Amino acid sequence: MKKRRILYSFLMAVVLILTACSSGKEEMKFTSESRSEQKADTGSGDSYGYTAETTSEGPAAAEELKDSGTLGGETSSNTSANSADSGRKRIRRISLELETVEFDGALKVITEEMQKAGGYVESSSINGNRTTNNSSRSAQYTLRIPIDKTDGFVKMMGDSMTLIHQEENSKDVTLEYVDTESKVKTLQIEQERLLALLEKSDNIDAIISLEDRLSDVRYELEQNASALRTYDNLIDYATITLYVSEVERITQVESKGTGSRMKTGLMNSLLTMRDGFVELAVWFVVNLPYILFWGVVIGLSAWIFVRKFYRKDKKKFPASKVNTANEKKEEDNQKD
Secondary structure, three states: HHHHHHHHHHHHHHHHHHHHHHHHHHHHHHHHHHHHHHHHHOOOOOOOOOOOOOOOHHHHHHHHHHHHOOOOOOOOHHHHHHHHHOOEEOOOOOOOEEEEOHHHHHHHHHHHHHHHHHOEEEEEEEEOOOOOOOOOOOEEEEEEEEEEHHHHHHHHHHOEEEEEEEEEEEOOOHHHHHHHHHOOOOOOHHHHHHHHHHHOOOOOHHHHHHHHHHHHHHEEEEEEEHHHHHHHHHHHEEEEEEEEEEEOOOOOOOOOOHHHHHHHHHHHHHHHHHHHHHHHHHHHHHHHHHHHHHHHHHHHHHHHHHHHHHHHHHHOOOOHHHHHHHHHHHHHHHOO
């Protein structure tokens, strides 16, 4: 009996071991198959994969990244690096501060060059008036210029006017762009699946649940698609801000030499004195009516005051008394 029990136990142990091995093999096989399917989906551009969507170019972009050194661990050349860099998504902003003595002509040049480049005005403002002060007018433009025409437009602005200050910055939004693009594709796939399930479903509760989820998916899809369109606009069109000031003379760039600095300072002082005399003459002519009016008022007031004071002196010291006093003094002097 004992031998039989031992034999049965041994057989059961062998059966359990074989069962565990077969289940382990099936699990490993399922895992490897799922991994291969995931890799295949990622390589085919599925919405759940990010590797091939980084540059939104599919296998060609992946091959390009491999050649440039991003994939494969090889050292990239300058040509390959430039090619890979061109796939980045960047938002470019430029700020220009300009001076001109021909304000109206400068504004005309800005409009013409913007239209030639295929850009448009996002906002604009003009301050000042020619009748008040010729050097007080200024303008501010926020322009959107196609990215491939941006450098030519900036150069034209510097050639037609005097560039005082230039500032530029670039923001890399590649990761945000790819993430938003991936969300859009994922939501589109989910929307298609929900629509397919909605057509096949006959259960009222299931239909209501599917419609609720479909409404949420459509809302998220619209938000992400709108964000993607905004990114495209900011990437394809550079934002250029122009500050244009009208001046009587262009600001000269001062060199570092002592003699040149002295010459520039002397010229600036003389020009400032000239401008001061001109402004004084203009102020005098403009305010001449007020000057004449107050001159007449002050003159009449002074004349009336002097007349009154003279009359009081006459009453206090009459002329006869003055003459008598003088005669007495002369007689006293003669007697002495």
